[in-house]
Amino acid sequence: MVDQAWLIPVVPLVAFFVIAFFGKRFPGRGADVGIFATAISFLLSATVAWRVIQDGTFHHEASLTWFELSSFELELGMRIDGLAAMMFVVVTTVSLLVQIYSTSYMAHEPRYTWYFAALNLFTGSMLTLVIANNLLQLLVGWELVGICSYLLIGHFWEDKLNQDAAVKAFVTTKTGDVPFLFGIFALIAAAGTANIGGITEAVEQGELGTGILTVAAILLFGGAIGKSAQFPLHVWLPDAMAGPTPVSALIHAATMVVAGVYLVGRMFTVFVASDQALLVVSTIAGITMLIAALLAVVQDDIKRVLAYSTVSQLAYMVAGLSLGPAGFTPGLFHLFTHAFFKALLFLGAGAVIHAVHSNNMSSMGGLRRFMPTTFWTFLIGSAALSGIPPLAGFWSKDEIITTAFREEHFVLWGAAFLTAILTAFYMTRAVLLTFFGQYRGHGEPHEAPRAMTGPLVVLAGLSVVVGFLGAPPFGAVFADWVHIEGAHHQPFSYGFAAVSIVGALAGILVGYRLYARWKERDPVTRLGPVYALLDNKYFLDEAYLWGIVRPIQYPVARAVNWTNRYLLDGMVHLTAATMRLLGRGTAAVDTKVVDGAVNRVAIGAGFTGGLLRYVQSGNVQRYAVLLFAGVVILTVIFTRV
């Protein structure tokens, strides 16, 4: 069965083509094909996961060679281990639930069939990225998910804001892809192969110097900064909320954005080999988690709260990994749990938005009376995110915080702890503003249909349960499946757990105090200049616009245009003019010389004929004279000579 694991990405990719070309003919308008395909992928992922569960050291690799250059081989292959199996399960589960949810959420939206086609293309691409056994195949999946993100963010392209958001997402992640590409090149050049196993082995054997590994690791992390929205390239993720909410749940919470984290996990040996690289990674992670959490505090749009929260949690995962081998399992465990409860929160927000027809929490309120299922599932998700035991988030976040302290990364520990408090605070704020108090909007909101509440319930259940997979008191079996060498099993510290719980509760308490009763002016505005700074996202967007975009747009673009028109096109025109001249010359030669020769031959023949015709006198006796004269001459010749 594992040999057929390559079907896991292929089935959704095939579904993409089927939906794109034939989707409209199906009774479900393409959604049925997509859900069916994703379900197949999910079942296959479950079988692979089962193998890993049975044998934690399970490892399988298979590939076929696409083509070979003299020293380099380009292959298409799969690398299955615990990490890959975990990602399969996450991607297929969330994709399946999001597609089921979308049948209801997107029912009256335009381009329904294409939406499902793009979702399946995304699922297939993400799985290609995960299953890849070599960096180039990973890159292919990486870029494809970037395209899908662009397509899906811009789904409602009638509004220019959505188009701009899609372009911003694409260009920003692309900015991170440049160092990523160079990182890949550096590794291929140094190790001689793109195969991940080969590179890992080369690093372990010590064949590559620390210098090249540092550079390569930092360059690879550049891609992760872009794709996983870390500082300074985090600016695209909040704007990406312009896309449909199920898209935000799938791509910008659970799957695509974790591609960067997955990359660091896959290439972990490279990162671990260089202390400087790990330092860079943890610095950026630390900065990101704090600034994003602060930004989440001041948002009115419920999706933006969740978006900044995602940025912050991604930083958590990256921070976990930056702690070295000890942080490998915790970081990836947080990826696993976060996928479920973040998707839950987004889908819940989607249900709310669907009912209220607005994203802004200032237009919501008291929705727990109208939408009970949504309320309870959202509450479970928020609690999980805030780190309330025994829900999933607690176990994973606590592991990271504890490991940070144990590895003596105290600054990172401080940042992580502070962020945890802020997380609890802004989620409490969000829950209170949305579900409690008086309803401030128009009309009568109602509960979401079954297709939407179903996935919510499933995800809520998962948010409760999956935590126990990695919880040390319960055996921490997750570590048996996703682990790395050199990591020692740490005993669970009740002390640290207690500290985390206290911090979370503190955040919740402050939030409750400030937001339990509705106030006309949002309490956070009382922070004054701090609020202004946060409200304007630290003026980063403006800095990028005036510092980078405008200089390129105006002078550089003009210069490029000039070069193109006068130099490049000039050369083309010159060549064309030369060709025309040559053409005319050739034509002249052809007419005068070649045709002229032919014509002159014809004229000559005619002329000679005109002369020779007089031989044909019609007079038989004349002919006879010539004949006899000829005979005489011939006789003379043959007898004399």
Next chain:
Amino acid sequence: MIRLPLVLLFSAFLFSAGVYGVLARRNAVLVLMSIELMLNAVNVNLVAFSRYLKDVALGGEIFALFVITVAAAEVGIGLAIVILIYRNRETVNVDEVNLLRW
């Protein structure tokens, strides 16, 4: 005992005279007559050689007989043609029958 060259000379003379007649005469019948002259020259040659070589099979004489026969046939047809041309063109002058000129 006749010297062979004399006979051959006679034959050559007749032939040359015939050639001149063919080339120089306008009347078609006269041309045919000149052709007969040439054929006779050939016959004399044949018979002379047959006698000279003492041919047992008398090839020369018999060939000469055949030539005479063929000449007769040829004259018959030739004159038929001449008469046809006369009917068509009112003339038997060879140089007036020149439609195949340029």
Next chain:
Amino acid sequence: MTTPELVFSVLALIGAGGAVLLVTAKNVVHAALYLVVTLAAVAAVYLVLTSEFVAWTQVLIYVGAIVVLLLFSLMLTRAPIGREALDNQQRGIAALVGAAILGGLAYLLNDAFRGARIELEPTFTADVGEQMFSTYVLPFEVVSFLLLAALIGAIVLARKEDA
């Protein structure tokens, strides 16, 4: 110069003279009559050369039939008697060509057969007949076919077109 040779020479002169007059006669009928002279001389030459059958066949067919045919055709085609010239423009060249042929032939033949002599022995018509119908029977049959064809051809050609 033996007697046969002398006789031959006389006959040859007569024949040659007749030939020359034939090709230069101004009157077509005279030309036909000169032809008779030449043909008769040639028949006599055959006799001198002891080929009697050939000689009499010559007289019979040539002088007897062919000349008559020629005269008839002269009559039917209103042979010009009188003013109209009988020679064409290329007399000069024709004379040249004829002279060249004569010269060439004479030289060649003389050069080849100098000193050759014909031994005159009588040939018998019986031998001619025998050879004709044994060795040369096939050409004989073919020639008869040829005559048939010529006969039919002449009739077809010369009859009047049915309107």
